[in-house]
Amino acid sequence: MPEGSTKDGIGASVRRKEDKRFLTGSGRYTADISRHGQLHVHFIRSDHAHANIKSIRTDAAAKADGVVAIYTGEDVAADGIGGPICGWVVTNRDGSPTNEPPHPILANGSVRYVGDHVVAVIAETLQQARDAAELVEIDYEVLAPVVDLASASEGVQIHENVPNNMYFDFELGDEAAAEAALAEAATVVELEVRNNRLVPNAMEPRAAVAEYDPVDEAYTLFTTSQNPHLTRLVIGAFMLSIPESKFRVVAPDVGGGFGSKIYVYPEEAVCTWASKKLQRPIKWTADRSESFLADAHGRDHINKVRMALDANNRITGLRVDSLANIGSYLSAFSVVTPTILHAPLLSGCYQIPAIYTNVKGMATTTAPVDAYRGAGRPEATYLLERVMDAAARQVGMDPAEFRRMNFIPKDAFPYQTPVALQYDIGDYEAPLDKALEMIDYKGFEARRAEAAKRGKYRGIGLSSYIEACGIAPSAVAGALGSRVGLYESATVRVDPTGTINVMTGTHSHGQGHDTTFAQIVADKLGVDVGQVQIIHGDSDKTPFGMGSYGSRSLAVGGSAIAKAVDKVIDKAKIIAAHLMEAADSDVVFADGKFTVAGTDTEKGFGEIALAAYVPHNYPHDRLEPGLEETAFYDPLNFTYPSGTHIAEVEIDPATGVVQLVDWACCDDFGNLINPMIVEGQVHGGIAQGVGQALMENAAYDENGQLITASYMDYCMPRADDLPDFKVDYTVTACTHNDLGVKGCGEAGAIASPPALINAVIDALSPLGVTDMSMPASPEKVWRAINEAGKAQAAE
């Protein structure tokens, strides 16, 4: 437990320190950064989903006003520039490796999606670059696109080394056991679901400013990244062959990412490469259209689910066969998301003795698909919580009670699932019970009847989820195909005056780390949060860290900070013992003071800090001067947040409009550091889940053109689409990190889509409706009502 305590410490809803700059428009984003003499690059992107490049004529463009350089894939190849690598691969069912095609940063020979980067036009101004781009003539030989996921294996082959357009063919679990359970089942529940494709839509579009210093022979790249150290590693070591010591990557304020800013994209690599070639800084800022076309999209699975129940309605087996749309190239975490982050979650909160899953990762001529808020866990949770409702309906049980009887009991932890994970701790009934009470589950039928009098169909839907955060340990991840470690780092530097700088390897792009991390330090050291400065996002300032994604920052990064603070306290105690002429073991640290047990002798934390830097009276025989400690923390296990979300909807049968009228959720995130920030994360996650369930859908036409390429057609959730959320928590503290924390960033987006779709189906179930795909748009719901009405009339 934390040693100190202050009113701003762990558990306090401290207002976010970073909001002053954000709310006053003073945030400093990549696009706000301009370097002296900078040039601007405009990328000519493919208009075709799939084509061979026959020729590119740039002579007219090269003569246009202000043009400094025009680069194509041939220039990239001539300089031996590599493409972005896939950060995690898997072994196929037959033992072969993932098929990894090349991904040139400017297309070389072929284009494979609308938005693919073909030519970089660099000019004195952006206007001049765009004008010149219109003079570039590209002659394409158009090839057949591959758009439909279900039939992608039959389409024209997209990459030379990806036969049948299949990047990988992954499996996990015991197929024979799952099939046996299904064969012996009293009830088999079958369901096919589609996890709709999403555009990430971070508020800030991607951007990059790269600068080369010929004196130091060093590069600086400012970029919109969730993990600047990984960007440096990938671009430096794998793409441009820049020594890491000569390459600084800075991710300043970043306006949201949701996963899409984890990956290295061609644009920032082109800027970095060209900055040395031209000896001028190069700047690029995506416009919103480019964000739609070329940010890595999310989700896009087809899952065929079969669940076995015994005569007592206990789950005995589960089989899931999935197709995952990976798109045109392998983005960094595109392979791990539908496999390692998906398949091990298929046990959910439930005791399921036999599970088997096969996931085929398919190439299509669409934008690359990668991790998006939740990354694999939303897809797993969606299919599982949908089939749980389908099963309850099939056997005539209340969906809450059906879940309860199949929950892993709270005395069964640690619990080994048949799909690799070992859950350390949990209590799934507690949040279920609380959420049921919060929404007045017992009173629902009365509300349904009342709504019916107003001509509305009212429905209620549950989702009891588990997720896995803070991917770990690194050794296990490595064995499973990860090419990176998954620890986190922190340096805690105490200044002579007692103020504290914390350098973290995580990256805040909206999560409020400046505040949450400061609270951990303030709590442990007994100082005010105002004394603690969090520094992140600059590879020259922070120790090597893995960045922020997968709700890992607190559980892994926060734990590294806590460890570093503990080292500081351990050292400070020795200094204090020396100054107070006491034995180390007699010194107690609490409330920011070092005291000698049984005496009134005490030293403040600030006094010790000063003594460490002005070591006139100092235990030089035992300690070095200074008070600065670094810790790396590699977790022993994932953390396992869980909980229950319940949605209540009303449907207008005349229009098909689904109105979300109530929402209750009870989550178990372990200990909470800042409940206000946690609640904000829950709200945002639910909003994104509501978007996926009711509104959002990235749609390509049969030619591979993105038809939802702007907000005119891509529907985002808005505040007035959402009810007031009822949010509460239960706590089972994580057993393997000192803070007892689990992570909260993605839970809302993971839990909410199935709760909402289950509610829609429940509302329509009196009509005989048993299925609804996402997004449950007004037209789709109206058709379901109409068709159900026709079917009933025919009976």
Added chain:
Amino acid sequence: MYQTNYVKAASTDEAVGHMSSGGQLLAGGMTLIPTMKQRLASPETVVDLAGCGLSGIEDTGDAIRIGAMTRHVDVAESAVVQGAIPALAALAGGIGDRQVRNRGTIGGSVANNDPSACYPAAVLGLGGTVHTNKRDIAADDFFTGMFETALDEDEMITAVSFPKVAKAAYLKFPNPASRYAMVGVFVAAGGDGTRVAVTGAGSDGVFRHGGMESALDGDFSASALDGVAVDSSDLIGDIHAAPDYRAHLVREMAKRAVDAC
């Protein structure tokens, strides 16, 4: 955006003069500016109408006359409009979002005749009159097709007049993404009978629905519309709504508009 020249006209005559030399009129810019930013429009000159003195709302006795450059927010908040034709004020208050309503103008909306815009439904539904620098054009003659109007090359809207009617209402089913009208129906009952104008749905833009008008002339009630057929063959189909769903919504929004009258 391409390079373009900007002039701010001080009068209607000056603005019309620029039109003859290829100038593109700029009212609120809610369509033109985004289109230019996308490089889908490249006028050599944009002619800003903000200095032409075309803003204002006037009660002319049996009608309300609204200057072409009057912003949606001004119509929505006008006590004159709210008192005389509350449905028109409500329609203006439901266009776009706050930012759009603070810039967008009635003249720009009517001249553009976007098939999903709200104002054309009010002009046609109320049987209004479009005043230009050359003439007065009856609503029934003004809207000639999607993004097409009866305006000549050298003609610009100066004001729009709306007759006061006994009762009227506008009901919109917004496109879930853009919140333009996916279907909007304006119903007005006045001395000359009932008018029903539909926006958002027609392949040729805003249109009147004769079947619903006759039904309502016989019995001004929502149930009178139950049996009225709405032909889907001329309606828009897109990823948000196929023609048959739009046809259903036309009748549904009309019924709700009648109920709201």
